[in-house]
Amino acid sequence: MERKIIETDILIIGGGTAGCMAAVEAKERYPQLNVTILEKAHIDRSGCLAGGMNAINAYLNKGETPESFVRYVRSDSCGLIREDLVKTMSELFEYCVKKVEKWGLPILCDDQGNYLPRGRWNIKINGESLKPILAKAARSAGAQVYNWVAVTNLLTEGDRIVGAVAFSLRNGTFYVVKAKATIIATGGAAGLYRPNNPGDASHKTWYCPYNTGAGYAMGIRAGAEMTSFEMRYVALRTKDTIAPTGTIALGVKAPQVNAKGEQFMKTRYAHLGGDGAPTPYRTYGPLMEIKEGRGPVYLDTRGLTPEQSRELKSAYLDMYPSMVLYWAANNIDPSKEPIEVQTTEPYIVGGHCQAGYWVDGDRRTTLKGLYAAGDVSGGAPYKFVSGCWAEGVIAARAAGADIASMPPVTVSDEQIAAEEDRAFKALRSQGKVRYPVLPTDMEARLQKLLEQYAGGASTYYEMNEEMLQIARQRLAKFPADFDQLVANDLHQLMKVHEIMDRVDVAQTLVEHLLHRRETRWPSYQTRIDYPERDDVNWLKFVNSRLDPKTGKIEVLTRPYEQIIPGDRYKP
Amino acid sequence: MPVWVDPEKCNGCHGASQPPCLRMCPGDLIVKDHTANKAYLKYPEDCWDCLPCVKVCPEEAIEFHLSYQFGSKGAKLIPHIHKTHDQITWELIDTQGNSETFTIRTKLMPVELDEKVEGGTQTLDFSI
CATH class of the missing domain: 1.20.58.100 (Fumarate reductase/succinate dehydrogenase flavoprotein-like, C-terminal domain)
Structure with a gap:
């Protein structure tokens, strides 16, 4: 195979939510450094944000503080989180959101120009093009982007990570990228468990089916310490389409009801906060209704005004268009009948839960030269989009500072040959x-x-x-x-x-x-x-x-x- | 089949090696048949229904279908991109033919018809 050797200062594996923001921060703060992104798909529409987003779900609305956010996330994650990590990411929400707004993301505002909240920690956006906006920012900042390049393993020299190897999906070129610092931002893992739908809908998952745990796996193989994989994410989603339910539950304040019409979260889980109970219980509650014979379970959208109904559809078009087509194909009017929900395959994801690399406050992993940001990084749930951005910023700042006076790295020929053999x-x-x-x-x-x-x-x-x-x-x-x-x-x-x-x-x-x-x-x-x-x-x-x-x-x-x-x- | 490239409408983006639909698929599922000069979804079972391919097609040649297991065929959802790139109008048609449109603000990034691939796209000899 053709071999291409790239020497760079900062290598970013994965040009998604966290990776794009890390690239921008690195180039803005350390313009003299070379920043290289390896992306498995095309950076314009790769990863979780391919379809778009209709809200920023981790944001400090008026009156909220990093401390109030940590308290909320701690209770939502049943009392166990890395409070240091959640606090530092929340301190950067504003910085990141303002940046992306400047790049062109439409954020919904009221008459006074204040962001429109959707819930306590959420603001509404028109984010259909959120990913291309981030990709353009990364490229414009000067990051070198390689599309359709799939990373297979990290490179090591002694106890340090010194880059990664990859192959091109277009021509089979074997890439050897030698880097002083490597930021891993590959997202979490879908496809471990049997998916919700069979056949030609087996990839109709909630989490991006192309996030296959590569970043976890290459870190595991290199001996990185991982945390909290047991906190899997099982999401409550709309039946069949597996679309996010926050759009309904928060957007139009629809409560959960069982087949008997009972608002079971309010009755059975009142002591935990009812419909506002910690997220695991909002999955566990409906699951028990179904297990105990009171299913199916719905989000009760009956009584929505025609305006609310249109607003709901518009919101899904910005993020999950198949939901709207599903209603049209099945003649479902959400204002006349409730929306059935179900639970998903378990995902391993550090952005909704906290499975991932064990990192320090600067998102350094336990391996020298390796940093983790976004869904692949552990200990800090409730990241969603803006927390992934924040972690990209934190990791890029640390990586740039750490390699300030570092000489180029070396990699043994034996290791490269062994990795090429493994790759192909x-x-x-x-x-x-x-x-x-x-x-x-x-x-x-x-x-x-x-x-x-x-x-x-x-x-x-x-x-x-x-x-x-x-x-x-x-x-x-x-x-x-x-x-x-x-x-x-x-x-x-x-x-x-x-x-x-x-x-x-x-x-x-x-x-x-x-x-x-x-x-x-x-x-x-x-x-x-x-x-x-x-x-x-x-x-x-x-x-x-x-x-x-x-x-x-x-x-x-x-x-x-x-x-x-x-x-x-x-x- | 979640998305379907209408061969009548697809012009292969003329001689493009990497037309927009092919580039924008996050799963790398769309390929181009260079003999027929048409793009098609090679791996329908791996489609996420995320629709960048549909939005980016300059010919509006890609239709979004639900998998049959989710509901009857016949309903349609068609995104129309405004020339100003700041709005997208979604045309929704239900199984009875009733239509509804939604015009939503956005910030679309203009996309070239083709893009050079680092290292080219030569066919490999896998026998080595």
Whole structure:
């Protein structure tokens, strides 16, 4: 294969929400530094924001402060977060939102020019083109962008990360990018569990199906410490289309009702805040209604005025157009009938929950030279879009400062050759493996295993020690089959790497699920053998680290630190 | 099939190697048949229904369909991009033919018909 060697100062892996903002911040603050973005798709419409966004959901509206935000997020995450991280990101919401508004993002305002709130922490935007706006800013700032370049692994020299290797989806060029600092911003992981819909809608997921955990996986393989994978995200979404429900619940204040018309959150979960209960309970509540025979569950939109109904449709068109077509195709008028909701496949994501790299306040990971921002970074839930931007800013500032007087890095030829072999192995195996395994075959096996033994939707997301032990044992057999994986073209080669990455993520996930012997986040993490929350023993972070030499995952815990005083279970 | 390129309307963006629909797909699912000079969705099962391909097509040649499992065929949702790039009008037609339009503010970035790929797009010999 052709080889292309790039030497850069700051490498950003993933040109999405966090990556674009990191690139802009790096170039503005350290214009003398070279900034390179490697992007698996095309930066203009890649990742979570491809379809658009209709709100910024982490913003300090009038009267709110970083402290009030930390208190809210802490209670929403059942009393356990990295308060330092949540506080520092919230301090940059305003900085980031103002920047993107300057780049052209339409933000809805009242007559006085104040942003229109949608909820306590939300403002309304017309964000259909949010991603191209960010991409243009990154390019204009001077970042060098490589599109259709899929990163397969990090490069190491001693105990330092010194860049990454990748291949081009267009021509198979093998990229070796040597970097003084590497910011990983690849997003979280979808596709670990069986998706909600079969057949030609299997990628009709809520989380971007092209976020396949690459950033987690390459960090795990390099020995980075990871945190809180057991806090999976199980979202409450509209039935079939799996569209976000905040647009309905917050946008037009629709409460949840069961098949009997009972507003069960208000009755059964009043002590937790009713319809405003912590997010895991807003998934757990409807799930229990269905389990106990009172489903289906709906968001009650009946009685919306025609104006509200149009507003709702407009909001979805900015972010999730299929919802509107679905109503038209099924003759559903949301003002006349309630909108059915369901729960999703579990995702591993550091932006809604807190699975990801264990980082310091500057988003340095435990590996020298490697920084994490956005959904791939752990400990700081409730990031959504603006928190990912903030983390991109923080990581870029730290990376630029850390490498100020650093000489160029070196990488051994042996490592490059081994990585090239690993990157293209499945392509070269084509026609030479007697019993080939397609990436879709391994995906089906992985999804079935996690679905049945690691708390998938079919067991109401519940799990116990015995089930998880089965998942652990069977997962351990997957890597032996990696040599059987074959790819017929470069697109399929990408799918091969995506499934290998997801297997690595799944193994870490199961270790985390096994370790936390309590139920802290019902539905996200329901241990039926340890059904209660246990602050005496488990008010701490479950972390893990794979030893790259032995391949063994070591699980450890890190203490929780309360920075903002007050009742951790009150917003 | 979630999105469908109408071969009658698709002109392959003339001789473009990487037409806009192909570039804007976050899953890299759209390819161009250079012999027929048409783009098509090669991997429908991997489509996310996110619609950048539909919005960016200069010929409005890409139709958005729901998977049949979600509802009957016949309803349509068509985005029309204003020449000023600051508004998008969505035309929604239900199964009875009733239509409704929504004009929404945006900030569309103009997109070139083609884009050079670093290192080219040559076909590979996979036998090596």
